[in-house]
Amino acid sequence: MSKRQNSKHKIDRRLGVNLWGRPKSPLNNREYGPGQHGQRRKKPTDFGTQLMSKQKLKGYYGNIGEKQFRRLFDEAVRRKGDTGENLIGLLERRLDTVVYRLKFVPTVFAARQIVNHGHILVNGKRVNIPSYQVKEGDVIEVKEKSRELPVVLGAVSSSERDVPDYLEVDHGSMKGKLIRSPALADVPYPVQMEPNLVVEFYSR
The missing domain is CATH 3.10.290.10 (RNA-binding S4 domain)
Known part of the structure; x- marks a missing residue:
């Protein structure tokens, strides 16, 4: 089991989304990351967008460790069908x-x-x-x-x-x-998840 160093609220603020849709999330009141004090966000690069999608998906499932998440991705690649859909199925199961x-x-x-x-x-x-x-x-x-x-x-x-x-x-x-086993469209995510960008991130 990976050690979760940050609180759920800090994860929300770092990623800039109310990841679990909880009513007590600080993102319900302010939408900027910890320590930024309202500074404007820079437009992310393609790599930054892909990385954020990966961190968002990984964080949603309890901040799974990188090695474990990568193993799930590799298993999704090995299986027939769409890799992103396979990854969601493995995470949801x-x-x-x-x-x-x-x-x-x-x-x-x-x-x-x-x-x-x-x-x-x-x-x-x-x-x-x-x-x-x-x-x-x-x-x-x-x-x-x-x-x-x-x-x-x-x-x-x-x-x-x-x-x-x-x-x-x-x-x-x-x-x-x-x-x-659910497809992406079946999963009740409070925020938009983009497993296709996670696939792009690991395929670089």
């Missing part, structure tokens, strides 16, 4: 991402933590690896002893997000299932 999408936790960072701490079962077996690739038809559930955790109860009762239609969930039993 990470266990921590699925736990977040199912609204078992409020943030991707909490999802990584709850998986690490062994609170999640996949097909009845404990899995504590956030990067574990969930397969279509896999059943993901919160362990019975963990279902009363405040972080879980708060997320389930929140109206801040909806569960996307490539997943199905029963919050009463705290169980969910991946119905199909």
Whole structure:
């Protein structure tokens, strides 16, 4: 697991977007990066635009480490079809991402933590690896002893997000299932993601 040195709000301000669509993001009040005090942004180069797209996508999924993200990209290249779509599919099938999408936790960072701490079962077996690739038809559930955790109860009762239609969930039993691997258009990103620019960045 990569160490996240910066707070979620600093990531938002550095990238200049409300990455997770959270109501408390500082970008809701001011749209400039940390320490800039309202200075105008320079027009980015092509490289800068591609780099920012990569950092935005990588940051959205809990600030995944560069080596791990590059491995996912290489796997996306190896697979048939569009590399950008393949990359999104691999990112969305990470266990921590699925736990977040199912609204078992409020943030991707909490999802990584709850998986690490062994609170999640996949097909009845404990899995504590956030990067574990969930397969279509896999059943993901919160362990019975963990279902009363405040972080879980708060997320389930929140109206801040909806569960996307490539997943199905029963919050009463705290169980969910991946119905199909999503395409880019299926993923409810609060900001525009451009995996095609990520492909260009790594193809330079």
